Amino acid sequence: MPTASVRFRVHLGSHAAVGPGKIALLEHINQSGSLAGAARNLKMSYKRAWQLLDSLNRTFTLPVVVTVTGGRGGGGASLTALGDALIDAYRSFDDAIQTRAAGHFGPLMRHLGNSRSPANGATVVRRSPRRKAKKQR
């Protein structure tokens, strides 16, 4: 039996948003200890990873990741307490709403059909741009 799940993005005020991409980046920075490593693990360009992190660091009055500039192959990145708190808040919110969604939309899931065929008894809308109207059963 399939369950309902939610994809979401949290808007913090009117200028900033945090979604699965930025959170995954922070988690991979935490694991690999570097932005380049995180980008590699996420199969994301370094430029894209840098932009996401820059956007996050501009969101708050404190950084979420601090980096040490270094020489050859050097330069590590690590999460600040705020970065840790952001991941924790996002993940616990995610857990809570996935659980809620599964319960909340459960009754509707009983009516889920095969997505390939039209709903049994569905009337066909006039002037279909894609297919001819069929007779109703």
Place this chain on the structure above:
Amino acid sequence: MPTASVRFRVHLGSHAAVGPGKIALLEHINQSGSLAGAARNLKMSYKRAWQLLDSLNRTFTLPVVVTVTGGRGGGGASLTALGDALIDAYRSFDDAIQTRAAGHFGPLMRHLGNSRSPANGATVVRRSPRRKAKKQR
């Protein structure tokens, strides 16, 4: 003081998803009594509205909207009990998670900065593709 809000889409199993666009379409069909009227109110092409509704009607074993094909300017559309239930479930879920998000992310909102300037104390990541590294304060 800004608050956190969530933009989301509910995935029902692996084939179907319902987000703000489809729900708004159902609500406008309910208000205007026709798909063409709903499309007009939403400033959406009739084709696009038709495709969204077709996708919804294929999601379930029962239709969410039934239409009467008609002559000149004719043909009305109205929600089924399932369509009503889908709107109700989506809107009550929306209310619940917006309230939860505002509380959950409240502590982080205290650290929200001006999005135009980098975080105070944020270190600049090496090899910036967009700007030169500045000295840390």
